[in-house]
Amino acid sequence: MGTFAVKRKLLSFVLLLSFPLFCLDAQKQTLPIVTVIGRVLDDSTGTPLAQVNVFIANSTLGASSDSDGRFQIKNVPIGTHEIVASLLGYGQGRMRLALFEQSKGTIEFRLRQEPVQLPSVEVTAADPAEWKKELERFKREFLGHSRNAARCRIINPEVLDFVYDRSRRSLTASGRLSLIFENDALGYRIEYHLSEFDVSDELFRYAGVAKFEELVTQSAKRQEEWKAARESAYRGSLHHFLAALAQGRLEEEGFAVRIVPLFLASKAFTRYAGRAASREEILQAGEFPYEFRMSFAGLLHVLYEHEEVDPGYQSFIEKQAVGPLMTSNRQISLLGLNIPSIVLNSAGQLSDPLAVTVYGYWSYERAAEMLPLDYTPVSK
Secondary structure, eight states, rough: OOOOOOOOOOOOOOOEEOOOOOOOTTOOOOOOOOEEEEEEEETTTBBBOOEEEEETBBBSSSOOTTSSSEEEEEEEEEEEEEEEEEEETTOOEEEEEEETTOSSSOEEEEOBBBOOOOSSOOOOOOHHHHHHHHHHHHHHHHSSSSSGGGGEEEEEEEEEEEETTTTEEEEEEEEEEEEEEETTTTEEEEEEEEEEEHHHHHOOEEEEEEEEOOOOOOOOHHHHHHHHHHHHHHTTTTHHHHHHHHHHTTTTTTTTEEEEEEEGGGGGGTTTOEEEOHHHHHHOOOSTEEEEEEESEEEEEEOSSSSSSOOHHHHHHHHOGGGGGGGGSSSSEEEEEEESSSEETTTTBOOOOOGGGEHHHHHHHGGGGGTTTTTTOOOH
């Protein structure tokens, strides 16, 4: 797994994304949808596995396998997706699949049995006080510092293990089981399969896949609050930017884009460094319909002009010890590629979200701002 690393003291920190990146505005084009059909078997015996949770990574789309191990996931937009199969007592299965209108056939997962590492209700670390201190740091870095983060609650923190490296001043985290948290600000219960978490004075990155489930309420007022909060989280996000880029609506959606050479990166938060970039410079035709290939030299400087920054952003950047390099009153972000080029579809969904690194305002937006890839913004 590669990353474009920049010292925190120079340019905030690096966030290696695994965020959901699919969206289609209802008033714009619509991607065709398909049904994913498959079966889950025990790898050793070949017997069907029932009640396996099979889902499209970072979405609300999923299904459980029946007594014959079969499942169907409906309404999946075409494009490249990661499909996950999860069952307690078995190792997780993952498959990256390119789906098109003509896609046919049945996919098959073969899961291997693994011993279940059940967490204790009580903290059993050698130093419980130290574990609790590391948990608080994990919450700040993983959930973020925004108003939404304050309304998130981790349901099962006991599944987390931490390792602190004093020489690097770094904290790594791993989960014996999936991490579950509720986002009362956006109205989601999220099961997060954490595969990487590493934070130090110079770098921050985490990776994993999420399964979203909408919270249920009988309150019409609460439903409207969630609807408005999701729209706010979407507007100006990387999620939003990639959809606008793919659909050729950058200006209409409030984005101004420039290409910045790497040697000017440290100045890009206080003034317009680099030069204006056109969509044609960034995107080329892809191998299949509904796809593009994104490539550029240096970094993309992205300014979102239709929304103010979150109130917590000012204190956040002050804690990064970057001095006057960053501005706190505008949503300015930088986007870098970890590989020469990457494929995205016409809805802005990346074939590999880990192939990009973000800086600036997008690095402030963490798990508390996550939306499922099948989220559809309000038409305007």
